[in-house]
Amino acid sequence: MILIVDDTPENIFSLKTLLELHSFPTDTAPSGEEALKRVLKKSYALIIMDVQMPGMDGFEVAEILSGNNATKDIPIIFLSAINIDKKYITRGYLSGGIDYVTKPIDPDILLLRVKTFYRLYEQNRILNTVQDNLRKEIEFRKVAQEEALAASRRKDEFMSIASHELKTPLASMKAYIQLLDRSLDKNDKVRSYVERTLNQINKLNALITDLLDVSRIEHGKLKFNESLINFDDLIRDVTEMIRQTHPDYQITITGKDGIQVVGDENRLEQVLLNYLTNAVKYSPDCKEIQVNTRLENNLVIVAVSDFGIGIDKKSQSEVFRKFYRVEGSEHHFQGLGVGLYICSEIIKRHKGSCWLQSEPGKGSTFFFSLPAANQL
Numbered sequence: 001m002i003l004i005v006d007d008t009p010e011n012i013f014s015l016k017t018l019l020e021l022h023s024f025p026t027d028t029a030p031s032g033e034e035a036l037k038r039v040l041k042k043s044y045a046l047i048i049m050d051v052q053m054p055g056m057d058g059f060e061v062a063e064i065l066s067g068n069n070a071t072k073d074i075p076i077i078f079l080s081a082i083n084i085d086k087k088y089i090t091r092g093y094l095s096g097g098i099d100y101v102t103k104p105i106d107p108d109i110l111l112l113r114v115k116t117f118y119r120l121y122e123q124n125r126i127l128n129t130v131q132d133n134l135r136k137e138i139e140f141r142k143v144a145q146e147e148a149l150a151a152s153r154r155k156d157e158f159m160s161i162a163s164h165e166l167k168t169p170l171a172s173m174k175a176y177i178q179l180l181d182r183s184l185d186k187n188d189k190v191r192s193y194v195e196r197t198l199n200q201i202n203k204l205n206a207l208i209t210d211l212l213d214v215s216r217i218e219h220g221k222l223k224f225n226e227s228l229i230n231f232d233d234l235i236r237d238v239t240e241m242i243r244q245t246h247p248d249y250q251i252t253i254t255g256k257d258g259i260q261v262v263g264d265e266n267r268l269e270q271v272l273l274n275y276l277t278n279a280v281k282y283s284p285d286c287k288e289i290q291v292n293t294r295l296e297n298n299l300v301i302v303a304v305s306d307f308g309i310g311i312d313k314k315s316q317s318e319v320f321r322k323f324y325r326v327e328g329s330e331h332h333f334q335g336l337g338v339g340l341y342i343c344s345e346i347i348k349r350h351k352g353s354c355w356l357q358s359e360p361g362k363g364s365t366f367f368f369s370l371p372a373a374n375q376l
């Protein structure tokens with residue numbers, strides 16, 4: 001809507017007719033004072049205002065409008081019967097006016113200017129709406145993000161409490177089953193059931209321990225007891241454990257002897273055990289596993305190779321992520337998808353890194369590196 005401000009009713013009439021003929025909605029005010037009242041009540045795209053009016057003149061009105069946040073951006077076209085004097089023009093601009101047209105008015109020129117201002121007004125209006133929507137969207141996302149973070153924190157807390165709570169009854173279950181096992185006769189048929197139960201309890205225990213480790217990592221509470229470790233012993237011990245539980249697998253150890261590292265022995269055992277357990281788990285048809293140790297630029301590099309199902313290129317960079325399981329493998333192999341995540345966190349804390357090479361259908365080699373304690 002355009003506000004026409006003029007003290008002469010004939011001028012108002014002719015301007016109103018001209019603008020409405022070109023489909024511009026208009027409103028009118030016969031004085032500066034009246035114009036101010038209207039502007040405070042309604043919003044206008046443009047004001048066309050006579051400069052010389054009894055009472056408040058056009059410049060005074062413009063000055064007041066330019067001092068008010070709600071009205072300071074309304075463009076104004078001043079109309080004046082007097083000759084254009086630089087002093088007037090400057091005064092007009094300073095007081096918030098934007099354009100200046102002399103009387104007698106050339107309708108074409110006035111219309112051209114009105115159209116320009118109207119277009120500007122429309123563009124501004126659209127920009128403001130877009131800006132408003134953006135602001136709302138940002139606010140909405142911020143709230144959603146905060147809610148998601150809070151939910152994730154609650155989930156982590158739940159996981160931590162649940163795993164703690166599960167550990168205690170599981171430990172007593174294990175103790176009772178062990179007692180039962182001991183009290184049975186050597187040839188008792190029930191023994192095989194008891195052994196299978198113990199086996200399942202151990203699996204459950206390993207799953208809960210992994211979940212607790214994830215929660216400890218997330219809370220920065222994974223503790224490390226550092227000592228000087230003889231790496232050959234560590235590899236031999238862990239390999240022996242796997243040989244005991246999987247006697248059908250052929251595990252060969254090659255590479256450098258006499259390597260020492262400084263680190264947490266139990267945690268490094270956990271990493272190697274995880275690599276070997278995965279090598280067994282994901283190669284059901286080829287029962288050969290190789291463990292190789294080498295020293296490179298004062299880094300110990302351990303490689304565990306299997307000749308199993310392998311991992312596609314896309315998933316190779318993801319497997320060390322928390323809860324990641326390669327698509328398809330989750331239907332055939334049990335797991336939570338946290339083992340490699342825990343391994344990579346443990347190795348990171350030892351200032352080393354984890355990586356892999358793999359080819360689907362041919363097998364995988366998982367590596368980890370650690371700073372060596374001795375230069376051989």
Ligand code: ADP
Nearest residue numbers: 278279282319325326329335336337338339340
């Ligand atoms: P989990 O074995 O419990 O699922 P991990 O974190 O140990 O969890 O491994 C993540 C995923 O990486 C596995 O689900 C599996 O898809 C893939 N993976 C790990 N080791 C191997 C391997 N040796 N061969 C093929 N795929 C593997």
